[in-house]
Amino acid sequence: MKNIASKTRAPGGPAAADLAPLAQARHLLLDLDGTLVRQNEAIDGAAELLERFEGRFAIVSNNSTHTAQGLALRLRRLGLRAPPERIVLAGELAVSLLARQHPTARLMVVGTPALQRHARALGFRLVASEAEFVLLALDMRFSHARLGAVANELLRGARLVVTNADATHPGPHGRVVPETGSLLAAVLTASGAQPWRIVGKPEPLLFEEGLRCLGAEPASTVVIGDNPATDAAGAARLGMACLLVGTAPEAVAPSVAGLLLPRATAEVTALPARPTERSRLSTA
Ligand SMILES: [Mg+2]
Secondary structure (H helix, E strand, O other), X not given: OOOEOOOOOEXXXXXXXXXXXXXXXXXEEEOOEOOOEXXXXXXXXXXXXXXXXXXXXXXXXXXXXXXXXXXXXXXXXOOOOOOHHHEEEHHHHHHXXXXXXXXXXXXXXXXXXXXXXXXXXOOOOEOOOOOOXXXXXXXXXXXXXXXXXXXXXXXXXXXXXXOOOOOEEEOHHHOEEEOHHHHHHHHHHHHOOOOOEEXXXXXXXXXHHHHHHHOOOXXXXXXXXXXXXXXXXXXXXXXXXXXXXXXXXXXXXXXXXXXXXXXXXXXXXXXXXXXXXXXXHHHO
């Protein structure tokens, strides 16, 4: 099974060969933004894909601003049914990994109030100084003062855990929204430090957690995403097939709807049922 379907897209839909991994997939690991949702809308085909793979998919997202519980509700309002226990988010996972490995650590969380609440719920006492770990997530109130605080904690010896290294994510009207990776660049420039751990895609942690919660094997799991650098590269590292949707040159369809209603596949599937000219002649 090749890792990235890269055949030229046939007019009107993906080639049947591009979709072979999906036909054989037992489990799916699905990206969220740009794959299932765009801003506040479900993408064409997303609801049907989740229905077809009910109980056999996990959403793995570099999102560091929401909790799975909150996101499941938001998706429900968009008509997408995804149980929170099957939503793996970089922010929450980063906190969970720290809680598992360093449950009593002094932790500074640079992120949303939702992520800070999650860290407190897992038993962390959040600190503003003398931190052993700094968790850097997407913080919409990031400022020069906060950058200074983080840089000095790292220079003092705190270890830097980063939810994800994406520079931007797509915003409304074709604009970009700065992501955690942009904040990370500032932190690294100011401190000269290096991340101790990066949790999000293309690093393997998020995919591994998705596989674990499904009880899935990489060989029978397909990743569907829209980003070659995170979804496809991360899938390849773990030996999983990946189908890209969207506008990337490697994409096999403009949206997940194209994975469900492939004209080429429909024709191939229909072929055996249609007698060919030769077989009609020979049975006449
Ligand atoms: Mg995406």
